[in-house]
Amino acid sequence: MLLEQLSGNLIQGIILGAVYGMATMGLSLIFGVLKVVNVGHGAFIMVGAFVTLWLFNALGINPIIALPGAFVIGMGLGLIFYYTTMQRLIKAPELATLLATFSIGILLEELVKLIFGSEFRGYNWVVGKIDIGVTVLPLSKLYACIGSVIIALLLYLWFKKTRAGSAIRSVVEDSEGARVCGVNVGGAYALSFALGIGLTVSSGVLLTMFIPVGINPYMGGGYTLKAFVIAVLGGLSSPYGAFFGGLVFGLIENGSYTLFALIPGVEPFALTRFLSFVILLAILLIKPTGLLSTK
Amino acid sequence: MKRNYLKTAMIFFACFGFLLATNALAAPKKIVIGHPACLSGKYAKAGEQAIGGVKACIDWVNNVYGGVQVAGKKLPLAYKYYDCESKKEAVTSLIARLITVNKVNVVFSAYSSGLTLRGAPVAESHGMLYMDHGGANNKIFRQGFKYIVQTIGPATNYHQGTLNMIQKVDPKAKKVALAYEDSEFAKMVMHGAEGHAKKLGFNVVFKRTYPKGVTDLTPLLSALKASKPDFIIGGGHFEDGQLFNRQMADLDIDVKALSLIAAATLPAFYKALTSMAEGVMGPSHWEYGVKYSVEEAKKVGLNWIGPDQDEFVALFKKALGKEIIPDYHAAEAGAQVLAYVLAVEKADSLDTRKVRAALGDLTFMSFYGGWDVDDTGLQVGHSMVDVQWQMGKRIIVWPKEAQTGDVAYPMPTFAEKARGKVALPR
Numbered sequence: 001m002l003l004e005q006l007s008g009n010l011i012q013g014i015i016l017g018a019v020y021g022m023a024t025m026g027l028s029l030i031f032g033v034l035k036v037v038n039v040g041h042g043a044f045i046m047v048g049a050f051v052t053l054w055l056f057n058a059l060g061i062n063p064i065i066a067l068p069g070a071f072v073i074g075m076g077l078g079l080i081f082y083y084t085t086m087q088r089l090i091k092a093p094e095l096a097t098l099l100a101t102f103s104i105g106i107l108l109e110e111l112v113k114l115i116f117g118s119e120f121r122g123y124n125w126v127v128g129k130i131d132i133g134v135t136v137l138p139l140s141k142l143y144a145c146i147g148s149v150i151i152a153l154l155l156y157l158w159f160k161k162t163r164a165g166s167a168i169r170s171v172v173e174d175s176e177g178a179r180v181c182g183v184n185v186g187g188a189y190a191l192s193f194a195l196g197i198g199l200t201v202s203s204g205v206l207l208t209m210f211i212p213v214g215i216n217p218y219m220g221g222g223y224t225l226k227a228f229v230i231a232v233l234g235g236l237s238s239p240y241g242a243f244f245g246g247l248v249f250g251l252i253e254n255g256s257y258t259l260f261a262l263i264p265g266v267e268p269f270a271l272t273r274f275l276s277f278v279i280l281l282a283i284l285l286i287k288p289t290g291l292l293s294t295k
Numbered sequence: 296m297k298r299n300y301l302k303t304a305m306i307f308f309a310c311f312g313f314l315l316a317t318n319a320l321a322a323p324k325k326i327v328i329g330h331p332a333c334l335s336g337k338y339a340k341a342g343e344q345a346i347g348g349v350k351a352c353i354d355w356v357n358n359v360y361g362g363v364q365v366a367g368k369k370l371p372l373a374y375k376y377y378d379c380e381s382k383k384e385a386v387t388s389l390i391a392r393l394i395t396v397n398k399v400n401v402v403f404s405a406y407s408s409g410l411t412l413r414g415a416p417v418a419e420s421h422g423m424l425y426m427d428h429g430g431a432n433n434k435i436f437r438q439g440f441k442y443i444v445q446t447i448g449p450a451t452n453y454h455q456g457t458l459n460m461i462q463k464v465d466p467k468a469k470k471v472a473l474a475y476e477d478s479e480f481a482k483m484v485m486h487g488a489e490g491h492a493k494k495l496g497f498n499v500v501f502k503r504t505y506p507k508g509v510t511d512l513t514p515l516l517s518a519l520k521a522s523k524p525d526f527i528i529g530g531g532h533f534e535d536g537q538l539f540n541r542q543m544a545d546l547d548i549d550v551k552a553l554s555l556i557a558a559a560t561l562p563a564f565y566k567a568l569t570s571m572a573e574g575v576m577g578p579s580h581w582e583y584g585v586k587y588s589v590e591e592a593k594k595v596g597l598n599w600i601g602p603d604q605d606e607f608v609a610l611f612k613k614a615l616g617k618e619i620i621p622d623y624h625a626a627e628a629g630a631q632v633l634a635y636v637l638a639v640e641k642a643d644s645l646d647t648r649k650v651r652a653a654l655g656d657l658t659f660m661s662f663y664g665g666w667d668v669d670d671t672g673l674q675v676g677h678s679m680v681d682v683q684w685q686m687g688k689r690i691i692v693w694p695k696e697a698q699t700g701d702v703a704y705p706m707p708t709f710a711e712k713a714r715g716k717v718a719l720p721r
Contacts, residue, residue, distance in 0.1 A: 005517055012513045118339035120534045122541065122567030126713050129547065135517065138545045211510060213537035213567050218337060222508050257514030267477065269505050269515065 002258065008135030009254040015137070015145040017250020019206050021243035022148035023223060024230040025155065026200030032237030033172055033192035034090060036097045040105025041227050042220020044074065044197055048204015049215045050112055056123045063125060063209050064143060067202055074201025078194030086193055087186070105220070113217040122213030144209035151202065152243045168192050172237075199239075229280050235290025245291065252276055325373045326363055326645065328353070328632065329399030331389035331414065336381025338406040338429075340533065340563070341624040343615070345406060345428065348625030349374060350614035352632035355602045364640050372632070379405050383413040390417040400645050401426060401635055406624065407532075408432035408450070408480035415440050424647045424654075426635060427672075428627040432480045436671040442647060444654045445674040446631040446666070450480055451487025453578045454528045456681050457554045458488065460693040461526060462495050464704050468551055472501035472524035474515060474539070475556075476531020484556055488528055500524050509535055512542045520548045530555035530577075537567050544571045544709040551705035552576060560682050560689065561622060574706025574718030576683040581626035581663050582691050583608065584699045585680060592660035601633045601661040630663035686717045 027041045038044075051070045055061040061069075081104055089097050127139045159165035170178040171188040179185045207223070208215060226249065234245025256275050260268035283291055330349065333342025353372045356362065362369035375397045379385040386405050393399045394417075402418050404411040404427045411430025415438065418425035425443045427435065431450040435443065461468055471492050475481040482504065492499055501522040505515050512535075519527070527543075527550050530536045536558020543553070552574075558564050559577025568575075583604065592599040602610060607629060611621040621629075635650070638657055642649035658667040658676060667676025681693035683702055690700035701720035 001521060005521060008517055009514050012517075016511060016513075113335070113339075118335065119563050120340070120537060120567065121563065122537055124567075124569040124571060129545070131547070136545065136547045141545070211538065211541070213541045214510070214534045215567075216534070222510055253511070254514050258518070261518055267504050269503075269509070270477070272514075273506065 002262075004134045006255065006258040009258050010251060011132070011135055011137070012141075013250040013252075013254030014247060015141050015250070016210060016254065017247035018145045018148040018243075019203070019210050019246070020226060020230055020250055021234075021246020022151055022206055023200065023203035024227040024234070024242040024246055025152065025239040026196040026198070026203065027227050028231050028234070028237060028239045028242040029199065030193055030196035031231070032239065033168060033196075034086070034189055036086065036090075036101065036193075037094070038101045038196070038200075039098055039224065040101040040103075040108065041200060042222070042224035043105035043108040044077070044200040044220070045204040045207060045223045046112065046215075046217060046220040047077065047108060048074065048201040048206075049208045049219065050116060050204075051201065052205045052208045053121055053123055053215050054116075056125065063140070063205055064147070067147060067205050070205045071198045071202045074198035075194045077201065078197030079190060081197070082190045082193040087190070090189065105224075109217045109220070116217070118217060120213070121215045123208070125209075125212060140209045140212070144206040147206050147209070148203075148243075151199070152240065155199070156240060164188075164191060229276060231290075232280055233283060233291050238290065241290055248291070249276065252279065323370065323400075323645065325371050326365075326401075326639065327373045327375055327397065327399040328401055328403060328635070329390070329393030329397060330374065330376035330403040331379040331386045331393070331405045331410075332376040333381045333406045333410070334378035336379075337532075337534070338381040338410070340561070341406040341429065342381070344622055344624035345403075345628035346376060347611045347615040348621060348627070348629035349376075349403065349632055351607055351610035351621075351625070352601065352629035354610050354614060355606070356632065356636055359602070360600075360636070363636050365643060365645060372636070375399055379410070381406070381410070383410060386410050386414045387417050390414045390423075391421070394418070394421045394423050400424075401650070403628065403631060404429055406430075408435060408483075409478070411435055412438075412479070415443055418442060422647055424635075424651055426631050428631045429624070430480070432483045433673065434479060434483065436673040440672070442651055444634075444651065444668055444672040446634060446663075446677075447627045448580055448674050448677045448679055449487075450483035451490075452679060453484040453556050454488035454554065455491045456679055456693050457528055457552075457576065457578060458491050458495055458497065460681060460702065461552060461704075462497075464702060465525075465551065468525035469496070469498050470500045470523065470525045471497045472519050472522055472527045472529075472550075473499060473503075474501065474519055474527065474529035475504050476509075476535050477504040477506050478531055481531035481556065485529075505531075505535065507531070507535075509538065512538055513546065516542050516546050516548060520546060524550055526550050526552035526554075528554045530558055533558045533561060533563070536577075537564060540564075540568055540571060540575055544568075544712070547709055549708040549710075553706065554578065554681070559684070562620075562689075565684055565687060570712045570715065570717075571709065572684045573686075573712050573716070574684060574703050576681055576692070576702075578679045579682050580623040580677065580679055582623065582680055582682050582689060583620050584689075584691055585662075585664065585697055587660060587662055587664050595660070595665070597658055597660040597665060598637075599660050600637055601630070604662045607662045626663045630661050630666065633661050633663075634659070634666055683718065685719060 055066040230245040234241030257268045260271040357371045401424045406429035408430040427445045475485040536555040554576040560579040565572045589599045638653040642653040665676040692702035703718035707716040
């Protein structure tokens with residue numbers, strides 16, 4: 001029975017972890033290129049969740065089809081916020097960018113609240129389930145996991161195989177050198193910010209496929225905290241590291257629950273969170289560049 | 296010349312002093328209710344309902360009842376509220392502001408046990424009457440506060456009716472699972488439910504909590520599933536209630552009954568979960584359709600005050616300017632206005648101590664039901680009802696004397712719900 005529960009939870013953990021990883025890639029990309037910590041990260045996830053909700057409830061569009069739409073909306077938002085705010089703050093002290101992204105997050109939350117209200121919403125996309133013996137997997141969760149893996153792979157290929165991807169990598173290595181070689185550094189910054197926000201908004205779609213309820217303007221706060229833990233686990237400036245960090249986090253969160261439940265008199269959930277942060281602290285002490293960083 | 300200056304100055308100070316004295320002695324022209332309301336943040340939904348309920352009953356008191364009779368005069372009620380953003384630190388500063396700057400006569404608490412408890416010492420330190428319509432935790436009333444009075448029912452009673460009902464409709468159902476949010480309020484509900492379940496002979500096969508703000512309950516629900524309960528009671532607040540129901544559906548956890556506190560009774564619950572919410576129950580302090588009336592009050596020997604149910608609904612819609620039916624958050628806040636009005640009239644004074652003493656002796660019935668508090672201020676006169684989603688509608692299924700329909704038991708399985716089966720009584 002215990003083994004069955006543990007394996008069931010680990011499978012659920014991998015699926016959730018892939019989505020968490022995807023939800024963190026945008027944060028890592030923006031930090032990696034622009035050295036900006038986007039503390040409004042969760043608000044962009046929330047935007048993705050509302051895009052899905054609205055498309056599903058108002059137009060009957062299923063979340064898989066909503067995914068590219070959310071990505072385009074995210075890119076658009078990223079470009080707007082880059083050219084109106086972030087561009088002026090790239091060279092400013094870190095506190096300025098922190099406050100700017102924090103303000104953007106609040107702005108988005110209040111804007112969404114103004115349009116949709118503060119109610120906790122949800123949608124009911126019934127696409128079937130698979131019973132694998134140790135646990136039951138709704139297909140919507142599997143689609144979210146597969147979607148996350150595909151997006152991570154596409155991002156990897158885009159960075160490796162395209163000129164724009166190479167340009168961004170060169171800016172990360174040495175922005176002055178890249179400029180001398182003719183790379184449009186400002187453009188690379190704008191594209192990276194837009195891409196990072198696009199990925200984050202898309203992850204909001206995938207997260208609602210995993211958990212299609214609790215959608216509200218303030219839902220992003222919890223995800224921001226998790227994203228920071230995952231980003232540090234994987235190496236803050238590496239989007240791929242963030243993806244694997246997400247998998248590790250999902251496994252820890254789900255797997256440790258079953259083990260902690262064996263200790264009499266304790267509430268396992270409290271300990272799973274405790275363990276996540278202990279691991280985070282340990283990594284910061286032992287390998288501050290992140291678990292999967294090559295530096 | 297010097298004498299004239301002195302004379303003028305003396306006349307000026309005498310006039311000024313007279314004005315001050317008359318101002319201090321003048322009878323108040325209105326009675327002001329202060330409220331750190333949750334207009335935004337996580338309790339915004341409940342906060343909006345509470346504001347609508349208060350405004351509706353103030354409207355009734357001022358325009359139908361004719362104002363509050365105190366010291367031979369009829370005084371109108373006024374309402375001063377600020378948005379506390381559902382935050383503890385804002386609650387404390389706003390209560391201090393309402394008392395010292397706005398000079399309110401009574402403070403209504405914010406929503407939730409945590410926010411209510413946080414504001415209580417501030418009101419207490421100013422000797423201000425503090426009326427609680429949103430904090431159900433019994434612990435609030437064990438702190439020795441003198442000026443707090445509760446309208447919402449205590450947390451320990453929330454699931455007692457549900458357990459009584461299941462024992463009545465299915466004596467064979469013995470295994471109950473308890474899974475509540477790790478909050479003061481929800482743990483108090485769990486404590487009351489566990490004690491009552493054991494008293495009724497149920498076997499508690501699972502008992503765990505989950506943290507506030509949880510985004511995935513899969514590990515807890517997998518363990519719960521393994522305990523094979525006959526029915527589940529639990530929850531905490533609205534967001535986790537939605538998640539609980541949804542992930543039970545994801546994991547195919549089929550039980551005969553599911554009752555969730557705070558979430559299952561709200562229309563947004565069904566709107567978010569649609570067919571997956573069929574048959575799900577929840578305890579409620581008040582529900583549209585309850586049968587409290589002047590006649591019912593006479594039967595049980597209580598005085599009646601306030602609008603009837605339909606009048607209240609109409610006033611609520613007018614107050615918010617929205618076509619929505621009020622829920623229990625609105626009703627309890629509205630009933631609290633009526634309790635305060637009766638207490639002021641009974642005390643014939645606005646003095647906090649006198650009004651608090653009058654509230655202690657007060658019993659009455661309104662559209663919200665009975666009202667009575669014990670010596671600590673804890674509500675003991677109000678009974679809860681159990682509501683179930685049947686064909687997309689909320690039906691009061693317990694207690695028998697309040698029900699608007701029979702309970703659908705057992706509820707359909709999640710696979711049946713996915714195929715479109717609705718909950719219907721057998």
